[in-house]
Amino acid sequence: MATNRLKEILDSKKMSFSELKKLLEEKDVKVNNSQLSLYSSGKRNPKNKKIWVIISEVLNVELQEIITDINAYLTIMAEISENSSEKNAQTEKEKINDSLYQELLSLVDESMPSELEKVQRYCGLAATFEKLGEDIIEEGAVVIVPSGDSVVKKTNPAIAEQVRVNAALIKLDEWFELKRQSNNGDNPKSGEDWSEFT
Incomplete structure (x- = not known):
């Protein structure tokens, strides 16, 4: 300094x-x-x-x-500005996450713990998906892993994890889509088995 x-x-x-x-x-x-x-x-x-x-x-x-x-x-001013930008981005992200939570909450029966749990699970998975994406951008699609005296290039394991999280989100999306249809008066077929989403 x-x-x-x-x-x-x-x-x-x-x-x-x-x-x-x-x-x-x-x-x-x-x-x-x-x-x-x-x-x-x-x-x-x-x-x-x-x-x-x-x-x-x-x-x-x-x-x-x-x-x-x-x-x-x-240098000081640049760091302060960067921290401020990160904080603003974080605040914006929180607003988006809160909007998602409120939207999903409006679709469910809040008196049913199992439906509230799906909202929480979806928001948690969405946050995880986003964090994994940030890690992939930061570390790259290929990472270098030490192996004995040498190093090996491997696909970033966060990619496979993001695919897995995405599959879980898609499955929950289907459930929320049925709830949307139900709330709009387009009732799902009577007797439809929703157990696969629980």
Whole structure:
């Protein structure tokens, strides 16, 4: 980490690390005096770069006044922006998952635990399917596995697992489709055996 002006700014404000620590605690940031000392000397960098922004806020100075190295400043801002984007994506994902849950819930008889369980199972499988897809994108379709003194290329096992999860989703989809038809007045054939979906 490039050197910063934290100690200099604290000195100019006649503040100690202990006083800064208290201000940060009010913002739910847990650090100790030795960590702040290491940050100020440039010997250590906070894992969460947003701490620098919070430090600048509690000291009532611009972040650029503390982090004077432009590359270090840009790195901090890029990480904060990336974390914010991930959080927004996560929030959006939660909204989609909640919408799916609400849609499926509207199809079932909420007084029947077996039907509620299918909603929970479907949403759990859908989340697993999505996570496996993310892992496949991140690791690739082929992974390298150590084997003795050499390495072997193998198909990513997440692909087979995703196929298995997808088959379970398709099966549950059929059940929910029958519920949709039933709710729309298109009753499934009387006497139809639904046991295969339970």
